Amino acid sequence: MTFEIGIVLALLAIAVLCFSFEWVAAEIVALGLMLAFVISGVLSPEQAFAGFASDTVMMILGLLLMTTVLSRTGLMEVVSRQLLRATGQSPTRFLWLMMISVGFLSAFVSNTATTAFFIPVVLAVARRMKTPGAMFLLPLAFASILASSVSLIATSTNLVVSGLMQNLGMPAMDMFELAPVGLPILLLGIVYIGLIGLRLLPKRHYTSVEDELKEGKYLGELVLTEGSSFAGKTLVDSRLGEDYDLNVLRIVRNKDQNLRPRGNVTLRDGDVLLVEGPHDALLRIKDMHAVQLKADAKLSALSEADPDTKIVEALLLPKSTLIGRSLKDARFRDRFGVIALGLQHKGRAVRKMSQVNLAVGDVLLLQGPPGELATLQDMGAFRMIGEPETKSMPALRAGLMAACFIIALLIGIFKIAPLPVAVLGGAFAMLASGLVSPEVIYREVEWKAVILIACMLSVGAAMQASGADQLIGQWINHLASGLSPRWLIAGIFLLTVALSQPMSNQAAAALVLPIAVAAAVQMDLNPRALAMTVAVAASCSFLTPLEPACLMVYGPGGYRFRDFFLVGLPLSLGILVITLVLIPVFWPL
Template sequence: MTSAIVIVFVLIAVALVLFTVEVIPAEMVALGLLLAFVMTGILTPEQAFAGFASDTVMMILGLLIMTSAIARTGVMSGVARWLQIATKGRKLLFISLLLGSVTALSSFMSNTAVTALFVPVVIAVTRRMGVPGHSILLPVAFASILAGSVTLIGTSTNLVVSGLMQSSGQAPLDMFEMTPVGLVLVLLGVPYLIFLAPRLLPSRSREASMEEVIRAGHYLTEVRLQKESPLVGKTLREARFGEQHDLNVLSVIRENGDQTSGRANTKLRSGDVLLVEGPHDAILKVKDQSGLEIKAEAKLGGAAAENGEPRSGKDDDRVVEALVLPRSTLLHQTLKRARFRERYGVIALGIRRHGENLLSKISQVPLQVGDLLLLQGSTSDLRALEDTGAFRLIGEADTTRFSKGRTIAACAIFVGVLALGVFKVLSLPVAALTGAFLIFATRCASPEETYREMEWKAIILIACMLSVGAALHTSGADAYVGGLLAGWAGSVTPVWILAGIFVFTVALSQPMSNQAAAALVLPIAIQTAAQMGLDARPFAMTVAFAAGCSFLTPLEPSCLMVYGPGGYRFKDFLIAGLPLTLIVMVVTLLMVPIIWPLHPR
């Protein structure tokens, strides 16, 4: 083992730890790893930065522009609207058409974007149907991930695998090369998600403790006691706050900033701010109680009064729930630091995070993916907020922005340029960038709006992780590990090697991004195949299908989006995701050696 191999292994091990603990964003870890390869002399700057100019990154850039534009034209909202009308409250029909729509869209678009669209639809429909949303939300997330294996562009992980294969001297993946296996996975996986997965999820009404049941669906908010409040001078026990208002007092913040716990003998004073939690309807009733006001509204009203404006809200003010999305620019920021009310003209009445007791002021809680905010604002302000791509409105989200002309044009461009790529008229990267150009040229979407909503973090992560393959090859680390695996594999059949590669890739893809896991495993898998005298393509395809198996933890963005609204626990993903992972594994190990023979011809 050379010193270069040792350096590469050490750097990758450090990166794996950082990917797992998530102290630093994944794209920053990948960028640091790339720079470390350069600083230690493993790669030249030209080798390290080649990923940013690769065909893979250019293709992803073009595809992200096109899919973002299609989402903005309203086609996905149109599908959601049709779904609600067509099912008419029939649960089995609803979930069947829902998962069918999810898989169809996710085969060609980002699973994160598709999940973000359908979460509000599921919540709204299940509320009207009177069925538990948690039995449907998780299958939606899983279906969107599963469908990524149907086409080359179903997920960026497939594009990373294709790019690494090309840099290793292999032919890149064709658009529909993965489709035979992907369709079988969908045909087996979707019935499992419809009929079996909901049965594996525990019924919260039976298993949860009474405290957990009471806390379920509760928002955190702040209530100020005005001078005329009849509660002033009373203790919390005497005020019977919980009984009268259905709100649990967590702590009391005095006017001087002192904070005390919400004990029964705590005496209330004028100007106190009560940190309370409760259902959204109870929070909204506070506004109608004499002597009580939600602190956020009080501040906004005061500011308006100073400017000579009326204290009341706009005539079309609405209260909605908003889901924090993975691409939100407000992630890890507090509402106060982001100047949320000043920037968007919307009031945050409460915040909800499943699985964690929030005991800070809502303005001081750093936002996370899957958080739910209770917002009040005008229709135009709420629509503008959703347009930023930071939130998805739930319940009363506006869906009138359906532009038939732009939708038809954007979809025609998308299908047309992909056809040019599939039939080899243009290479796929050129076709994707041509589509992006036409999207802007025909004004289906503006560059400013599209660039704001694009997942630039994914592009940086993928471009940087492509350097890992180069580092493993340049240092000889891939050949070294491949030789060890080939030597160990002498006593077993090649299918068992594929099984080991599948399990290793799945294990890595749980704590870290799928793209990073694929970038780490693929060079080693290709070298293992070479040293065993086998075709490298089935090994690469195994990595591609395995890297998409993000079903065992809620750390995948699509899973994070349903984690909070669905009231799930960490173990729910393991319970429902393990059978689906086994389905993918069995299908992969059976079909891959048939479609892509292990022995070269």
């Protein structure tokens, strides 16, 4: 083992630990890894930074722009309406049609976007049918992930594998090259979930944040009497939230003046504060600070008294800037003019919600003007489970955007132009048309994915330049000596699945693919077959709720960590069997 190989393997081991324990964000780990290759002398700056100018990254950028525009056209609203008409009041029929629809859409739009859209639809249908939301939400997430191997653009992981294949001297992946394996995985996976997977889940009922708020907290009116210690202080300085776990929803002054409870509002004698919090806190503050406590108010009275205010549940999305921050640190009320009444964090209601760091899939009960709630949704921070609905484009504009998307894909599929050129051309046509706001689209694009993928492409270059891929390939060749090639496929599949659970799918594929190809070459096997195995396995994210699509249903469905393992393990083993059978058929070893 040379010094350079030792450096590369040590850096990769550190990166895997950082990915697994999430000490820093994945894209920052990837950026640091790329820079470490340069500083250590393993790669030149030109070699390390080549990923940012690669066809793969340009294609991902074009697809992200196009799918972001497409998600704002209202196309999915049309799909959901047709779905509801077709299912009537049958939960079973809705389950099957929902999974089929989600699987089809996720073959062309990211599974995260598809899942985010369908969650409110699914919960609304579940409540109308008086059926637990857990019956539909996990199948929704799994169906979206199952479609990952149907087309090249179904997931960015396929694009990473395709780009690395080119770097390793193989032709890029065709648009539907994976479909002979991906379609059986999608169809058999849906059948498994509908007939077997759901039976493995414990029976649970989805409880809305509003219901939990009503059960666990109280609303009351605090009147600041003369001499109250709160008079003359701003709302922030009163520390009602920090010291008493009370949330101020409204301030009434002089009986007819309603003030929005911003942090810089100065309280006065005679002010009436509508607050929400634990019953014991309301009694305690009454005795200590010269305030009068009126009879409990009702949650519904808040919106009824103010017709310009609505109360909705909101799902936190992966692209939100609030992830990893608490409501207090984000100055949520002051920044957005919206009040958080309750919070479900990782499927459970929390009391001191202002101090909890928010995560993907958290559900907040929000109260505020419809316009500001809609702004939150338009920013891509939340998906509203209740009102207001996202504004969609007029039908003509939506049709033009959909046409741009389809034409761009057809140009790439029939090789009239290279696929990166086709999708960037489609993105250019959408943005240059003036029918959508480029600023809005840029704000919603998942730039973290672009940085992560561009940086992780340097891993393959570092392993090649140092010879680490050849060394590991020799180890695998020695271990697999005398065994059937299918054992190598199984080993590569299991290694990729294991790495993709704690770290991103793209990072796992970037780590394993050079090793798999080197092992195939040394064993005189078809390296393309191993590359396709990595692509399929990297999207097999069913064992934990760490995949973004699974994280989003984790809280609303009231699931537990082990639920994903119980349903996902048989599914993953089934996909392994399909891979072992079909990969050698379509890519002979």
